[in-house]
Amino acid sequence: SSGINAEYGGRKARDFEVIVCESGPSLKGHKMAAELSEGGIKTTVIADSAAFAIIHAVNKVIIGTHTIMADGALRATNGVHQVAMAAKFFSVPVIVCAPLYKLSPTHLCSYDPDAFNKVIGPEKMLNFSNANLHSKVLISNPDFDYVPSDLIELFITNTGGHAPSYLYRIISELYHPEDYDLDNMCVEDVEDEMAT
Numbered sequence: 001s002s003g004i005n006a007e008y009g010g011r012k013a014r015d016f017e018v019i020v021c022e023s024g025p026s027l028k029g030h031k032m033a034a035e036l037s038e039g040g041i042k043t044t045v046i047a048d049s050a051a052f053a054i055i056h057a058v059n060k061v062i063i064g065t066h067t068i069m070a071d072g073a074l075r076a077t078n079g080v081h082q083v084a085m086a087a088k089f090f091s092v093p094v095i096v097c098a099p100l101y102k103l104s105p106t107h108l109c110s111y112d113p114d115a116f117n118k119v120i121g122p123e124k125m126l127n128f129s130n131a132n133l134h135s136k137v138l139i140s141n142p143d144f145d146y147v148p149s150d151l152i153e154l155f156i157t158n159t160g161g162h163a164p165s166y167l168y169r170i171i172s173e174l175y176h177p178e179d180y181d182l183d184n185m186c187v188e189d190v191e192d193e194m195a196t
Helices: 002-008 028-038 048-057 080-089 164-174 182-195
Strands: 017-021 042-046 061-063 074-077 094-097 144-147 154-157 160-162
Touching: 017 028, 017 048, 028 042, 042 048, 048 080, 061 080, 074 080, 080 094, 080 144, 154 164, 160 164
Parallel strands: 017 042, 061 094, 094 154
Antiparallel strands: 074 144, 154 160
């Protein structure tokens, strides 16, 4: 967001508004909205659950991500999947801004979906003062969402804009084919070390 402030903060040629989801439970969206507002950009913060209700008034969705997988799918902050689904329903393009170092040669492993995500503590979601409630409720707080590539319109990286279908070409330029299967590579390396 500091790059956005530097680029657009002083511009007044176009009148536009940025709508920011609060990104609960971490509320990182509040910080981003404050930075944009300080840069002179009209900004509105909404609850994550309100994304579907407001997205019809939006002309593009711009998101960041934790990881871009080989097929163009994302490992993104929890809540991004629902925003991308709402955008697809209303035919609003979803644009992902991420540097190339976030591009990974791996895919979501159907045999080990738990390795994709990490579950973080529920302390930001619920107040622990009601211990009676916690003994009766299973609390799951995943840190990431899987966002399939068919929900993404465009990737903007440090080398330009790319369609999700073009990511295979970029991966072939950045990674050696032996690097595509990182799990097996690690197992083979350990076996080689044990043999010597």
